[in-house]
Amino acid sequence: MFGRKKRKDGADEPAQRYDDEYGEYDEYDDADYDETEYEADEYDDSDYDESEYELRAPSGDDTPRMGPHNYEDVADRLAAIADQRLDLGSVILPVPPGGQLQVEMTPEGAPQAVHLATQHGRITVAAYAAPKTAGQWRSVAADLADTLRKDGAQVSVQNGPWGRELHAVTEGADLRFIGVDGYRWMVRLVAAGPSGAADEGQPLVTAARAILGETVVRRGDEPLPVREPLPVVLPQELADQLAAAHQQQLQAQQQAVAAQLAAMQGGPQPGIPTQSQEPPRRGADGSAMQQLGLN
Incomplete structure (x- = not known):
């Protein structure tokens, strides 16, 4: 489209x-x-x-x-x-x-x-x-x-x-x-x-x-x-609304990508034994993965 x-x-x-x-x-x-x-x-x-x-x-x-x-x-x-x-x-x-x-x-x-x-x-x-x-x-x-x-x-x-x-x-x-x-x-x-x-x-x-x-x-x-x-x-008022919404969308996408990269970098590394960890705590807004809309 x-x-x-x-x-x-x-x-x-x-x-x-x-x-x-x-x-x-x-x-x-x-x-x-x-x-x-x-x-x-x-x-x-x-x-x-x-x-x-x-x-x-x-x-x-x-x-x-x-x-x-x-x-x-x-x-x-x-x-x-x-x-x-x-x-x-x-x-x-x-x-x-x-x-x-x-x-x-x-x-x-x-x-x-x-x-x-x-x-x-x-x-x-x-x-x-x-x-x-x-x-x-x-x-x-x-x-x-x-x-x-x-x-x-x-x-x-x-x-x-x-x-x-x-x-x-x-x-x-x-x-x-x-x-x-x-x-x-x-x-x-x-x-x-x-x-x-x-x-x-x-x-x-x-x-x-x-x-x-x-x-x-x-x-x-x-x-x-x-x-x-x-x-x-577009009329100026409507153009301003859409510009702000578009900028918020871009920021949300950038934050999601940054969070995914951080999760990947912090994951298990080849050849290095992993230690058992406690499952991630759930906050008021759900798990990190839920907040990113990935599960």
Whole structure:
């Protein structure tokens, strides 16, 4: 899941493409996720009112405009509801009521992807560089469907609010991929959940489309290769939390390695008779081996 090799053009190796970009869904089980390291505090939606925070057209028009939106087109309206959005640099997202943030990190501790975990499944939104003309999603969807089928998934092309969507049934999870072409960008959402969760009309799909319809893409002016992922930038408070958690993990790993080396160096030496010793005393937290999680 972390730090897989990509080709120079920004595309993943075919057999790993959807795993790298969307995580490995071999087993859809939130219990296996390291929440203590990568999960932020639960989003507080007690004052959230979707009708109040929708991006609406200017000049007094109360009709919500369905996104995804260009940042430049909605920046003035976005400022008034910034506290109800998650700003990840290249994409700005609404967070569904009861949702939690899960940040996927590289081994070096840099953010790689941000997932929105809901009671129905997990939603991931990412933006990519694209040509000025539309059509990248159609090409990407065809490549993605081919890769999924080669990996044994059952894939069908379905129609959604923005046109082409992919529905995939894999051994570990059901997936729905939704893509939208914009001006020099393409945004792609994947919704992943247990069997049946990605079917048309299910709450996970409804939530995914609502999030994508309110997503804002900040493309920037920097020239980038086609299909290059736009960078993920975490809010400072969340970045500080994750940096501290990552540092604690590294320290714990170093301490565990040091303890193992010390135990090995203090063990029996070849050719030297050993003397019987008393078994190690158990402290309040268990034996040394138990504290290291090795038994």
